[in-house]
Amino acid sequence: DAKTTQPPSMDCAEGRAANLPCNHSTISGNEYVYWYRQIHSQGPQYIIHGLKNNETNEMASLIITEDRKSSTLILPHATLRDTAVYYCIVPPNAGGTSYGKLTFGQGTILTVHP
Amino acid sequence: KAGVTQTPRYLIKTRGQQVTLSCSPISGHRSVSWYQQTPGQGLQFLFEYFSETQRNKGNFPGRFSGRQFSNSRSEMNVSTLELGDSALYLCASSPSEGRPYNSPLHFGNGTRLTVT
Numbered sequence: 001d002a003k004t005t006q007p008p009s010m011d012c013a014e015g016r017a018a019n020l021p022c023n024h025s026t027i028s029g030n031e032y033v034y035w036y037r038q039i040h041s042q043g044p045q046y047i048i049h050g051l052k053n054n055e056t057n058e059m060a061s062l063i064i065t066e067d068r069k070s071s072t073l074i075l076p077h078a079t080l081r082d083t084a085v086y087y088c089i090v091p092p093n094a095g096g097t098s099y100g101k102l103t104f105g106q107g108t109i110l111t112v113h114p
Numbered sequence: 115k116a117g118v119t120q121t122p123r124y125l126i127k128t129r130g131q132q133v134t135l136s137c138s139p140i141s142g143h144r145s146v147s148w149y150q151q152t153p154g155q156g157l158q159f160l161f162e163y164f165s166e167t168q169r170n171k172g173n174f175p176g177r178f179s180g181r182q183f184s185n186s187r188s189e190m191n192v193s194t195l196e197l198g199d200s201a202l203y204l205c206a207s208s209p210s211e212g213r214p215y216n217s218p219l220h221f222g223n224g225t226r227l228t229v230t
Contacts, residue, residue: 034218043118043204043221044157100147100162100208100219101170 004088009109012082018075020108022088025069033064034091035073037084038107044087047073078112085109115140118222120205126228132193135225139186139207145169146188147219148180151202160203163188192227200229 005023012018024033034049048055048062050071055062061074075082087107119138127133139146147170148160159172163182180190186207192199206219 036219041223043206043223044219046218046220049218100145100206101159101172102219103159104157106156 004090004105006086006088006105006108008106009111012075012078012110012112014080014112014114015077018078018082018110018112020073020075020086020088020110021070022073023070024088024090027068027090031090031092033062033068033071034089034102035060035062036087036089036104037082037110038087039081039084044104047086078110080112080114083110083112115142118205118207118220120203120222120225122225123223124226124228126230127195128230129195129197131195132191133195133227134189134191135203135205135227137188137190137205137207137222139188139205140209140220143207143209143220144186145208146182146186147206147208148188148190149204149206149221150174151204151224152200157204160190195229197229200227202226 003026032049032051035047036044037047038044048057048060050062050064064071085107087104089102118140121136145164147162149157150160151157160174161168161180162170166182177193182188202224204221204224206221208217208219
């Protein structure tokens with residue numbers, strides 16, 4: 001997978017927007033940027049993914065820079081339940097057939113404070 | 115739709131024993147992947163199955179094996195358990211439609227295996 005770099009930890013006040021950055025300077029071709037999160041003792045949860053354009057769903061927004069070398073996940077109104085480890089992943093687009101192999105880094109531990 | 119279901123939720127085994135973990139994917143999902151999560155190594159890919167065939171395998175010893183049934187349900191087996199096999203084992207499913215790299219994974223909440 002294209003290597004991604006994330007800050008190890010971030011804090012956010014409840015009700016504020018949480019902006020989680022990710023660098024993926026080696027991204028290439030039609031590789032997508034995916035975000036997952038893992039709340040303690042649960043399995044990772046898919047949040048959002050995108051290719052070039054900004055994406056928004058009921059959980060979050062994803063902003064991808066024009067050169068696609070970095071992106072930001074935005075949780076518009078963070079709650080205490082958003083405290084989790086957030087993973088930015090760029091699965092390889094090598095013409096293969098594998099759907100299920102992802103490389104997880106250490107992610108960003110987001111702590112939302114009251 | 116029901117999510118990915120993994121059973122059992124917790125398991126305690128003794129060194130040298132073997133263990134079988136079960137995963138039921140989301141209805142209609144044909145790809146099932148397994149991951150091991152430990153505090154030291156993080157989340158690591160074990161293997162992936164599609165249409166009852168192993169399609170991809172991570173860097174784990176042969177003691178770790180799996181299979182997928184015709185209804186897409188999957189099991190993984192670990193033989194001759196070692197203390198280091200204590201981990202959270204996660205299963206994920208994917209619809210496997212369209213392009214592979216544009217298909218999110220949906221994870222279960224895992225089986226917590228403790229080897230004593």
